[in-house]
Amino acid sequence: MRFLSFLSVLFFSFNCSAYYQNKPSTPDPRCLSLGKTTSNSEQFFNPASSVLCRSPNLYVSYSDLYLQKELGEWRCSLVYPTRFFHTNISVGKFGYEHYEELTFSCGMAKRLSSKFALGYLLHLYDLHYSGCEENRFSLSADIGISYIPSRKFSFFFCIQNLIKAGVNESSEEITGQMPNVGFLSSEIAITDNSKWTIEVANSELKDWDIRNGMEYKLEKFRIRCGFFSQPFSPTLGVGFKTHAFSIDVSSLFHKQLGYSFAVGIGKTF
Numbered sequence: 479m480r481f482l483s484f485l486s487v488l489f490f491s492f493n494c495s496a497y498y499q500n501k502p503s504t505p506d507p508r509c510l511s512l513g514k515t516t517s518n519s520e521q522f523f524n525p526a527s528s529v530l531c532r533s534p535n536l537y538v539s540y541s542d543l544y545l546q547k548e549l550g551e552w553r554c555s556l557v558y559p560t561r562f563f564h565t566n567i568s569v570g571k572f573g574y575e576h577y578e579e580l581t582f583s584c585g586m587a588k589r590l591s592s593k594f595a596l597g598y599l600l601h602l603y604d605l606h607y608s609g610c611e612e613n614r615f616s617l618s619a620d621i622g623i624s625y626i627p628s629r630k631f632s633f634f635f636c637i638q639n640l641i642k643a644g645v646n647e648s649s650e651e652i653t654g655q656m657p658n659v660g661f662l663s664s665e666i667a668i669t670d671n672s673k674w675t676i677e678v679a680n681s682e683l684k685d686w687d688i689r690n691g692m693e694y695k696l697e698k699f700r701i702r703c704g705f706f707s708q709p710f711s712p713t714l715g716v717g718f719k720t721h722a723f724s725i726d727v728s729s730l731f732h733k734q735l736g737y738s739f740a741v742g743i744g745k746t747f
Contacts, residue, residue, distance in 0.1 A: 506539045506553065507740040511715020511728030512691025513704025515675040517634040517663035520726065520744055521555040521568060524636040524661065525597030526622035528564045528587045531557045539726075539742035544735040548574040555583075563588055566599065576608040587622075595624040618642040632665040658682060671695040675704075702728070709733070722746050 509519040516523040520537045535557045543549035555568035564587040572579040580603070587597030598621045605614040622636040638659040663677040672694045679687040691704030691713070700717035715728030724744040731737055 505541070505740070506537070507541070507715060507726035507728040507742040508702070508717065510541065510730060510738075510740050511702040511704065511713050511717075511726070512675055512693060513677075513689040513706045513713050515663055515677040515689045515691045515704065516636060516661050516679075517632070517665060517677065518675055518691060518693075520724075520742060521553060522557060522566055522597075524622040524624070524634050524663070525566060525585045525587050525599045525620060526595045526624040526636070527634060528557050528566050528585075528597060529559075529589050529595040529624065531559055531564060534558045534747040535744060536747070537742060537744040539740060541738070541740035543738045544732065545737060545739070548577070550574065564597070566597075578606045580604040580606075585620075593626055595626075597622045597624075614644075616642070616644050630667045634661070634663040634665075636661040636663075679708075700726075 505514045505516070505523065506519050506521045509516060509523060512518045517527055519527070521539065522528040522531075536554070537556075538554045539552070541551050549572075551570060551572040553568060553570040555566065558565045558567075566583070566585045566587065568581075568583045570579075570581045570583075572581075581601055583599055583601045585597060585599035587595055589595045598619060600619050601617065603616045605616070607614075618639045619641040620636060620638045621640050622634065624635075625633045638661075640658065659679065659681045661677060661679050663675060666674045668674055672692065675689075675691040675693075677689040679689060685708060687706055687708040689704065689706040691702065694701045698718055698720055700719065702713075702715040702717065704713045705711060706713070709732065711730050711732050713728065713730040715726060717724065717726040722745065724746075726742045726744075727739070728741075729737055729739045
């Protein structure tokens with residue numbers, strides 16, 4: 479009965495709401511340092527992965543692409559687990575002066591069994607362009623699945639922009655710029671202190687991106703590195719985590735555009 483209730487909320491939400499993505503999503507610091515692999519996101523880029531969160535978690539991050547303030551993004555997210563669902567809420571702001579995006583996202587995840595979980599995220603975007611009298615609003619939805627057969631192996635699948643729609647007339651043209659993007663991730667625990675993540679991302683069955691990330695735990699410290707192939711960029715990061723507090727710092731290098739960095743702070747209640 480609870481599962482049917484979850485599905486009814488899921489499909490009702492798909493009918494009423496949906497995420498706009500006119501730009502590549504900026505990963506959070508942990509995700510960025512591991513080659514942009516989405517299954518490692520502290521802000522649960524794949525909504526199904528939020529079931530791994532056992533306590534309420536607040537995470538605030540800032541990322542600056544290629545050291546350009548116009549490409550900076552702030553994001554604050556909260557995951558609140560209950561007996562029935564894991565609720566995920568986030569607010570973000572991207573851009574500077576002439577172009578700004580404000581986003582509000584909410585979603586839920588549910589364990590279907592000890593190994594499977596299903597989740598979804600709904601996104602509302604408010605876009606402002608200098609010179610435009612009317613802000614543009616768009617909606618879209620993401621869905622994610624996780625399969626964790628053992629402590630050694632984990633698999634994640636996510637589709638962005640599964641459903642998309644323009645709210646006002648001026649944003650109809652924007653929905654055509656919202657590609658369906660799929661992510662297939664796997665995590666392998668090499669030892670108790672190290673983990674390897676590999677991911678394949680595809681946009682509209684045209685552009686393939688191979689992503690790799692490695693993490694090594696040294697007591698409370700984390701050392702991370704990785705790369706992604708489109709375009710080829712190495713990534714590097716460090717983290718510090720206790721039972722109630724975490725901090726992540728990461729960077730990537732692009733051959734033509736230079737360096738990017740991201741920093742995030744988390745609090746577990």
